Amino acid sequence: MAEATKDRRKERLDRGIKVRTDSVYAISHWQEMTYMLAPRLVFILGLLALPLILSFFPYWQRVISIVCIYALLAIGFDFLANHVGLVSLGGGFYVGVGAYMAALLNLKFGLPPVVTVPIATFVGGALCTLLFLPCLPLRGVYFAIVSLMFPLLAGRIIEALDIFGGTDGLLGVESFGNPWIERYLLIGSVLVAVFVLRRLLIEDVGLVFRGVKDNDQAVKASAINITVYKALGVYIASTLGCLGGACLTHIYMWAGLSQFALDYSIIPIAATVVGGGGTLIGSVLGCLILVPISEMLRDFGTLRIAVYALILTAFIVYKSEGLMNYGTRKYEQLERWVRI
């Protein structure tokens, strides 16, 4: 390898069509328009059509819902880690809060899913943010450690106090009724989340978020309260997680301690790393790859966690840019070897 690159380097140039689609020439010709729209349409229409294509395999249709739940979590993780600079290893906590909240609202107050899901999403997100508020001054390793503790702590407390059904969990939660509502609710949420977050990041707020990530002292020096922005970031991520959790409860008609489990913390991280951090769509792509693998490995029990852990390690060490960044580079740039 060292031999091969000794006297030559790879040069990267933007493709002409890419440069044209960045400006007003994007609408000059159908080629430019196709070039610009094709990846977006493939993503959106592909996701929308997936349940229809898979309608011959009912088992895999259920998997689509699970993929979307993980995708919501992964989008939240990606946003928080790569755009706000808070690495949250506690995705399970958001799912757990959303799941328990939806289940309690449904069982104790008899509210239908139409009401419980939005309440669990927005109030659950607020609750998570409130609980994380004391930890927000922390960053980097320290935030990661504390956030890792949250789901563990929540599980232990529920177990110890024997509240919310203790170790048995809450049984008999109402289901969505029509499975198509469930699927399209989740797919719609994923699409909306990706769209809204991508818009948000190019607004002024996004700029401040990036500032908080890159140099929080400088943001502070500009008289901007970074804790407020970090809280906002955590609120967005935890809202997505709680939405996933609430849907999960209604899909399985059950809320229990396993919703605070490791799976919900580790798969989104693995998906983000595999898919490509910072792209948001990459994390959805990662979930589309990893969750089906996980389903196929279901018979092997906990081996599947070991498998993603290994995939995750391999990607983070050998291909840390992830699939999406790699794909984007190939799509937008020419590469050629030049002599030096």
Add this chain to the structure above:
Amino acid sequence: MEIVIYGIINSITLTLMALGFTLVYGVSRLPNFAHGALYVLTGYLAWLLLNRVGLYYPLAIIGALALTGIIGAAMYYFVLVRIRGMPISEIIASYAIGLAILEGLRWGGLKGGTFTLPPFIEGSTQLFGVSVDYQRLIVVAAGLLLIGALWLFVAKTKLGLALKGIAQDERAALTLGIDSDRMAIVSMALGSVLAGIAALVLFPLGSIVVEAGYQVLIMAVAVCIVGGLGSWNGAILASFLIGFAQILTVSFIATHYQVVVAIVAIIVTLISRPSGLFGRQKELEERV
């Protein structure tokens, strides 16, 4: 009296669990989240060598420790060295390796039946009217011995001084010809062996289970954070604080809360005094 004696034993136990973690972090600034996995792995390797290979117990112990040391060093040499200095990747990768080891063991090794290591010396004795088994006394002895040996190693030997040099100022140490990567490998190997020693003296008290890995990781992290990451005095002091707090919770409230105490200690420390009891001021900037 019971509270005092068991408090001391529990505190030393925590120190043992945390020593390896704090050593690796202190030297190479690498939060080794695979610490708990290495702990369980050593127990399992010792069990394998003892029952499947049929070695003598002392030989099995030495073999298991050596293997763990090699695995720790290999983990650094093949994987972690590539992501040195990227804290987030370090955490995720070491955590992922730990998960792979633990869940792999749960799937392939530690299932069906209980796995136990025999205590070094059977039986128990009376100490100020409290009955304590010999194994727990061995834990205390091992803990004190290790603390002493580590102090001697770091203060008196050349390798130990080199480790200390890297820990204090990596760049200055580099100019004096100390290879930072080699020292990091040494510290990983040493940290893994320390995790292994903790496992071998502690596992005879119960059975070898995968959950112990997560528990040890939480405890090690708790002790290190409360004491100030990378500070040994802080780690020892913090393990006494948490150790006694746990014993008090167990005897006055309920056993369930044992882990909760540790986690609450972490959260309170991080919020009120982010650099820990003995953390250096310099680190404050990195944390908050």
